[in-house]
Amino acid sequence: MAQAKRKSTNKKAPIKILVIITLALVIVMGALFFVVNSGGNTTAVGQAPSVEDVPTTGDEDAPVSIVEFGDYKCPACGDWDSEIVPQLYDDYVDAGDASLSFYNYIGFGEESLLASLSAHSIYEETPDQFWGYHHALMQHAGQQGSQVTTDLLLDLAEEHAPDMDQDELEDAIINQEAMPQIEEDHSVIEEFDVEATPTIMINDQVIDDPFDYDAIQETIDEELAAADS
Template structure:
């Protein structure tokens, strides 16, 4: 009797083992199929082309308003990676390309860190409309590189302090009122629609004309796409 009971337990132990083998095999097949699909579509490391380029008519733009090649950053002032991109990649872009009459750079506000991002973007829009172009871009870069620093707290005092140094033509009290009353909220809503239209989900996201750069920190890729677009559109 004892031997028969032992053989019965062995059979019941084999059943879940067989089930696990089958499930594992199915998972392997599914993963292989997914890998095939990703590879056949070029993978996530290749630049993707959209139907059109992001329109820049209503955006803060550095350079020609009607360029052959438009570089557009979807960025968040509070995003640490955006601060790094601004410091490391934009400086190189400016040195290599932004004096070119056929190339421009534009910025789209992405509100990813709730109220801190919103305050920064509202301040930026006020500076864009009230200050000179040079003062706006000085403010933009200073805010971008300061707001995302670990431990920073972006409030109205924070952005006003930066504006007082980099955009002194803008009255501080008017800036505070503009932020509090959300004077340029309609423009931020319009930029949010642009974000949704182009399916932007992370920051920074960089477009060169209608081409979305796969790795915004790969300067060689950005440079290659710019040169290709210049050749096609100049």
């Protein structure tokens, strides 16, 4: 009986070896996949999000599309808007090399929603004044201890989007008139599996650290070089 048991064990040995080899191949292939799809500073996702009907500043036909998935109540988004965006304007957007677009992410409940409703409404009615309002809202809404109210949104609009009728804006916020656009944003956010804000995409590359401006520059320059080749 002991001899029979040893023969049975020997028959299983090649199977164990095959399993080990298979697992090793899976690990190697997974590592190769990660290397191909993650350049160290970025992760390729295969396609760039559409910016049609999305707030966009700069040349919409620019070879580089920079997309921010952000939340007006997100403090880090406010920091990104004040620290990184001005550099993007100076280095790329104003020169026509890149465009900058914004998708609304609702991550902080009702206050995020109120801010997004107001911003979308201003974009629909007075698009030329959207970005001034957007930047002001980013700086106010995400501050520690700040509270987003309809009164705050109307005050910011009066200063930064003066052509927007105050009564119309208030009605648009109360009646959630921009909800279809916010739901469209949410669909794209789900499509690209965005789970944190700010998430920054440069064409089809997700920036691993949105505050690493060197990595952002390197990625944009590579995309510009590829467009020229």
